[in-house]
Amino acid sequence: MFFTRLLGASVADARWLPSQCAICHAWPAQSVCEACRTAFAAPAQRCVQCAQRVPQGVLRCGQCLAHPPAIDACIAAVDYAYPWEALITRFKFHANPGLAGALAALMRKADAAAQLLAAADAVLPVPLSAERLRQRGYNQALLLARALARPKVQPRWLRRTHDTLAQSSLNRTERLRNLRGAFAVSTQIPRDLGGQHLLLVDDVMTTGATVHAAASALRQAGATSVSALVLARTP
Numbered sequence: 161m162f163f164t165r166l167l168g169a170s171v172a173d174a175r176w177l178p179s180q181c182a183i184c185h186a187w188p189a190q191s192v193c194e195a196c197r198t199a200f201a202a203p204a205q206r207c208v209q210c211a212q213r214v215p216q217g218v219l220r221c222g223q224c225l226a227h228p229p230a231i232d233a234c235i236a237a238v239d240y241a242y243p244w245e246a247l248i249t250r251f252k253f254h255a256n257p258g259l260a261g262a263l264a265a266l267m268r269k270a271d272a273a274a275q276l277l278a279a280a281d282a283v284l285p286v287p288l289s290a291e292r293l294r295q296r297g298y299n300q301a302l303l304l305a306r307a308l309a310r311p312k313v314q315p316r317w318l319r320r321t322h323d324t325l326a327q328s329s330l331n332r333t334e335r336l337r338n339l340r341g342a343f344a345v346s347t348q349i350p351r352d353l354g355g356q357h358l359l360l361v362d363d364v365m366t367t368g369a370t371v372h373a374a375a376s377a378l379r380q381a382g383a384t385s386v387s388a389l390v391l392a393r394t395p
């Protein structure tokens with residue numbers, strides 16, 4: 161099974177080599193070359209709590225002002241748009257460690273991401289449900305978290321309690337309802353979460369409902385602060 165997956169991934173990724181830019185195919189280059197990074201990952205003004213784009217000089221979006229989320233800070237590296245959508249899809253369905261490193265590098269370079277990573281006591285990948293994990297074989301958020309801050313990663317502190325409906329098929333209200341009680345903090349964590357500054361890591365943030373539900377569970381378990389670092393944010 162493992163080898164079939166390995167073989168499947170290498171065949172599907174045969175068009176892309178690690179020494180080639182995954183976007184423009186420039187060669188030799190890094191997994192995402194400097195020119196593509198400049199062209200497609202330029203810094204943007206984003207809401208400090210949900211990473212949604214906001215006009216220059218605005219700190220928080222209207223949604224976060226009206227309904228403050230359970231999260232202290234949220235950073236996104238890029239918009240979930242061309243050319244990142246296709247690259248993230250490729251990353252999601254073929255566990256490609258080279259790509260994980262390149263995408264994590266984009267996250268690390270996002271404004272204030274380095275400070276958030278340094279301040280975190282633990283880095284928690286947003287978990288998949290047991291069923292989704294079985295289907296895919298790995299959690300793409302865990303690959304990113306490991307590439308970002310391997311010694312701080314705690315993949316088992318947070319777990320998905322039940323299989324939720326695919327968020328993409330739901331509207332905002334339905335998404336929030338769908339996720340109520342979807343996350344739980346493991347009873348086997350080695351220490352109390354009191355005093356802990358936690359950082360959630362995920363690949364794509366759509367409405368923020370998933371990250372906010374995860375943050376609520378951690379907050380209820382006593383975490384002092386919960387922030388999030390995501391690769392891409394749906395504009």
Ligand SMILES: [Zn+2]
Pocket residue numbers: 181182183184185186189192193194195196197
């Ligand atoms: Zn390129």
Ligand SMILES: [Zn+2]
Pocket residue numbers: 207208209210211212220221222223224225
């Ligand atoms: Zn916001």
